[in-house]
Amino acid sequence: QKEVEQDPGPLSVPEGAIVSLNCTYSNSAFQYFMWYRQYSRKGPELLMYTYSSGNKEDGRFTAQVDKSSKYISLFIRDSQPSDSATYLCYSGGSYIPTFGRGTSLIVHP
């Protein structure tokens, strides 16, 4: 079992939909959680980070962490075609970075 599990998708939604992307992790030592976005043929880039349980909002994006159930979520409101990308969750607690496999999101007009 991988330390960070993420459904690879693809997830296809219409423009304007609310998108929910999720990860689970198994290591209780993980304290830092991030979401990276990767466009096709590009390197990942940091989208959001959070260090504690609860919600963190940035524009149309909300990151949510539930440490009790070891569950990480990213919500995208009013999704746009430009949001079409692969979203990778990251969990960290040591010097070994751990990423999920990434979920491919397709937002169609």
Next chain:
Amino acid sequence: DSGVTQTPKHLITATGQRVTLRCSPRSGDLSVYWYQQSLDQGLQFLIQYYNGEERAKGNILERFSAQQFPDLHSELNLSSLELGDSALYFCASSVGTGAPQETQYFGPGTRLLVL
């Protein structure tokens, strides 16, 4: 543009060969990370260097090696290549020691195809 550069962008080679991938971190960043990304395995951490010293090691095969030079650029050497080594190889950099809360800045990747 993240400021991290990788060369070459594409590499096609044959099984059994050896290749070297090169990475220049963002100006001021002291840590360099190497990752392998494939469709079935996702983004796999290989190795991390901080200011020239190996800091953390992940799922790096013995056929692979890396180093970080005094000017902080890094090279990843892949030898005795196999078909299964075909993947995207990313380099990332961060400003500090590689602590888990540090943001990593990724390069554009090197696409390796082993025939």
